[in-house]
Amino acid sequence: MHNVKVLQSTASAGEKVETNLRSAPIKWLDSLAIDHPDIDADHREILAYFNDIFWPDGRAFGEHIQVSCRGLRECLGNHFRREENLLRDIQYPGLDTHAEHHRILYQRMDELFGQCPAACIEAKPEGCFSELYDLVMDHVVRHDLEFKSFVQESFPSSKQRF
Secondary structure (H helix, E strand, C coil): CCCCCEEEEEEECCEEEEEECCCCCCCCCHHHCCCCHHHHHHHHHHHHHHHHHHCCCCCCCCHHHHHHHHHHHHHHHHHHHHHHHHHHHCCCCCHHHHHHHHHHHHHHHHHHHHCHHHHHHHCCCHHHHHHHHHHHHHHHHHHHHHHHHHHHHHCCCHHHHC
């Protein structure tokens, strides 16, 4: 069985995101906010799916994980489309690179999910989940926060407006 990694990344202003996936549910940090309601809501929903996968609230491990993984996949697909549309609308200069990160992440997610059906029912495949978590959270923390200031400049009163 693989060890679940600890993610340590700088979110903003030196704040660290440090989560051991076995220790406690993942908590939203305000420093992860992009200050766009749809994108921030998506990010919260993504975290909720990870929490459901790792902390199933007393449910037997197995089939509900497959349901959560399918939900996470759909959520990420919708999020990527919504985010790319927003970046296109505000003419973000890094859109092509960002969209390529989405494509690579989604492809890797499909590869991981392709291994899941038997593994999810037999035992908790922590290596699969931890890799997926690392990929997604790395993207949110590093790549999405890159365009945060661009979104804020495009919507100067975004905190009041949305």
